[in-house]
Amino acid sequence: MIGAGQLARMTQQPAIALGIELRVLAGSLDDSAARVVVDTRVGDHRSSADLLDFAQGCDAITFDHEHVPTELVRELADAGHSVHPGADALVHAQDKAVMRERLTAIGVPCPPWARVDTPADAERFAAEHGLPIVLKAVRGGYDGRGVWVCRTPADVADAFSAGIPLLAEGFVPFKRELAVLVARSPHGQGVSYPVVETVQEDGICVEVLAPAPGLDGEDAAQAQRIALKIAHELGVTGLLAVEMFETEDGLVVNELAMRPHNSGHWTIEGARTSQFEQHLRAVLDLPLGSPSLTAPHVVMVNLLGGDDPDLFKRYEHVMAHDPGVKVHFYGKEVRPGRKIGHVTAYGADLDDVRARARHAAVYLTTGEYT
Numbered sequence: 001m002i003g004a005g006q007l008a009r010m011t012q013q014p015a016i017a018l019g020i021e022l023r024v025l026a027g028s029l030d031d032s033a034a035r036v037v038v039d040t041r042v043g044d045h046r047s048s049a050d051l052l053d054f055a056q057g058c059d060a061i062t063f064d065h066e067h068v069p070t071e072l073v074r075e076l077a078d079a080g081h082s083v084h085p086g087a088d089a090l091v092h093a094q095d096k097a098v099m100r101e102r103l104t105a106i107g108v109p110c111p112p113w114a115r116v117d118t119p120a121d122a123e124r125f126a127a128e129h130g131l132p133i134v135l136k137a138v139r140g141g142y143d144g145r146g147v148w149v150c151r152t153p154a155d156v157a158d159a160f161s162a163g164i165p166l167l168a169e170g171f172v173p174f175k176r177e178l179a180v181l182v183a184r185s186p187h188g189q190g191v192s193y194p195v196v197e198t199v200q201e202d203g204i205c206v207e208v209l210a211p212a213p214g215l216d217g218e219d220a221a222q223a224q225r226i227a228l229k230i231a232h233e234l235g236v237t238g239l240l241a242v243e244m245f246e247t248e249d250g251l252v253v254n255e256l257a258m259r260p261h262n263s264g265h266w267t268i269e270g271a272r273t274s275q276f277e278q279h280l281r282a283v284l285d286l287p288l289g290s291p292s293l294t295a296p297h298v299v300m301v302n303l304l305g306g307d308d309p310d311l312f313k314r315y316e317h318v319m320a321h322d323p324g325v326k327v328h329f330y331g332k333e334v335r336p337g338r339k340i341g342h343v344t345a346y347g348a349d350l351d352d353v354r355a356r357a358r359h360a361a362v363y364l365t366t367g368e369y370t
Contacts, residue, residue, distance in 0.1 A: 001025070001033075002045050002054070003064035006330035006339070007260045007276075008033035010268070011064070014277035020284070024064075025054045033064070035331045048072055055081045062238055062283045063259055066093045067140075084186070084237040084283035085258045092234050093258045097138050097167050106233045108226060109252050112170040122156045125168040134169045135159040147203060172252050174245035178212055179263035180227035181275060183282045183291075186237050191278070192224040193271060193291040198243070198263050204339070205262050207357075210270055210298040213350055215246075223251055230256070239264070239279045262302070262339075267291075269326050269344050270298030295346035297353045301361040303341040309334035311341075311364050318343075318360045325360045 001008045004026030012033065015022040025043050026034040034040040043050030045068045052075070055061055060082045074087040092099040100113045112129050115138075116122045126133045135156065137146030148159035149171065159166060177200060181193040195215055199207040212220070227242040230253075234240075241261035243254040264275035273281075273289025281288050303311075311334065318327060322345070329341040343364070345357040362368060 001062050001064050002051070002068055004031035004033035004037070004040065005064050006032045006332070007064035009036055009330060010265075010328070011260065011276045011280065012037050014274060014280060018277065018280060020280055023054070023058060025050070032331045046072070048075055051076055052079060055079070060084055060283045062279070063090070065259065066090065066257070070094060086235065086237070089234045089236045090258055093256045095139055096136055096255075097165075099256055100167065100169075102234065103230065103253060106229070108230060109250060111172050111252055111254075114168050116166055116168045119153070119156050119160050122150070122160075122166075122168050123153065126150070126156075129170040132171045134171055135166045136169065137162070138165040138167055140164075145203070172245045172247060172254075174247050174252070176212075176246050177254070178215070178223060178244045178246050178251070179208075179261070180223050180242045180244065181261060181264045181267075181291075182224070182227045182231050182240050182242070183238065183275075183278045183288055184228075184231040184236050184240065185282045185288060186285045188232075189288050190228050190231060191288045191291050192228055193264065193267065193275070194293060195220045195223045196263055196266070204302070204304070204337075206302050206304070207354075208263050208266050208300040209350070209354070210266050210293065210300075213297075219246070219251065226251065226253065238282045239275060265328070265342050266298045266300035266344055268328070270294055270300075270346050296348050297350040298344065298346040299350075299354045299357040300342050300344045301357045302339055303329075303343065303361055303365055305334040305336055305338040305340045306365045307336060308367065314364050314367055318364055321363075322356050322360060325356055327360065327364070 002025045004024040008024045009032045023039040024033045024037045026040050041054050062084050070087050070091045077083045103110050114125050132149050132151045135148045150156045177198045179198050180195050184190045194211040197209040197212040198205050231240045241257040245252040260275045260279050267274045272292050326344045332340045343360045345353045347353045
């Protein structure tokens with residue numbers, strides 16, 4: 001696995017159970033996964049030499065982020081390595097303009113969009129589609145970074161001042177945000193997890209509700225069909241996370257990720273097969289596992305760093321207060337607003353499960369009760 005963040009870290013446990021030896025390429029021995037994976041190699045994911053050296057002896061290569069340059073992903077495959085997802089698929093999670101072009105071509109519901117090279121291009125797009133508009137970095141944006149909601153020409157100028165390629169999208173008046181996680185193996189087997197609702201604050205996912213409460217059965221099935229269609233048409237191998245907007249007029253696809261995803265962390269305890277085990281099965285072309293829920297409702301809440309770095313002094317309280325809550329720490333230095341872990345609760349009553357997860361998360365990060 002190229003990358004050694006928390007996604008690689010959480011992949012190590014199912015790798016052990018499956019008898020798979022996991023190797024990670026870390027930027028530093030202080031990286032999250034480097035702290036727990038024995039076979040850690042230090043190198044630069046932007047270096048051809050480091051990637052080719054890392055790949056020697058591996059049965060399959062995959063990723064815990066989308067930042068490996070597309071040409072280097074292709075170089076790994078050309079050297080005879082089994083790479084999942086391949087460059088032709090992964091580019092759709094790396095380049096938002098390429099993604100929009102392809103999804104539009106295959107009939108997937110998307111917001112109106114256009115490449116924009118100048119503020120004047122963006123203003124023409126706004127004149128056609130109305131304000132506000134959303135300007136996005138074509139490459140590299142995540143967790144709200146590289147996204148500008150523009151309501152005035154000054155907002156447009158601010159976005160272009162970053163000096164990076166942008167595309168424009170029409171602002172989607174959505175009711176809520178949903179996500180669908182699917183897996184696809186090299187020989188074409190596919191499975192879909194239940195559709196979840198994701199709650200965002202300042203562009204960061206803070207809470208995931210599985211399954212999405214109150215979602216019409218046909219809408220849920222349609223969301224899964226859309227995600228599986230994208231995986232098939234793009235030739236994705238491994239996991240694909242499809243972020244969507246639920247609107248008055250139906251579903252609209254927002255973003256794609258081709259790796260384990262924050263919207264799927266609940267699956268560690270909440271699904272028969274976690275997203276991390278499923279990703280390993282998929283990239284190694286093993287039969288895929290059941291994505292079904294282990295409880296009627298599962299809620300995952302992200303732990304964001306606060307001012308107090310000593311979370312462990314509050315750990316004992318959370319464990320004693322609710323033995324059914326599961327806490328995951330990522331081995332990261334605590335900084336305000338940084339994702340440093342998550343908590344998961346599950347049960348038969350959504351309100352109760354949500355309250356339990358929120359209580360644990362708030363107390364761990366602030367020492368205060370909700």
